[in-house]
Amino acid sequence: MLSPHELATLMLLNGSERRIESLDPDVLALRRYELVEVQELRGGMAALQISARGRALLKRLGRETAG
Numbered sequence: 001m002l003s004p005h006e007l008a009t010l011m012l013l014n015g016s017e018r019r020i021e022s023l024d025p026d027v028l029a030l031r032r033y034e035l036v037e038v039q040e041l042r043g044g045m046a047a048l049q050i051s052a053r054g055r056a057l058l059k060r061l062g063r064e065t066a067g
Contacts, residue, residue, distance in 0.1 A: 013050055
């Protein structure tokens with residue numbers, strides 16, 4: 001079960017331009033639940049991305065995912 005903080009973090013990642021630290025405890029929990037993935041970018045950079053499982057959860061909650 002997700003904590004309120006983890007659920008809020010997942011919603012923030014959904015279409016948010018705001019950067020969230022990949023080592024944030026809530027992000028680490030979302031990664032452990034396979035709701036968020038790290039996408040490797042050019043130059044050794046990385047970006048957080050909601051996984052298919054995360055998008056399905058947001059859809060069930062009535063939150064459409066961006067993109």
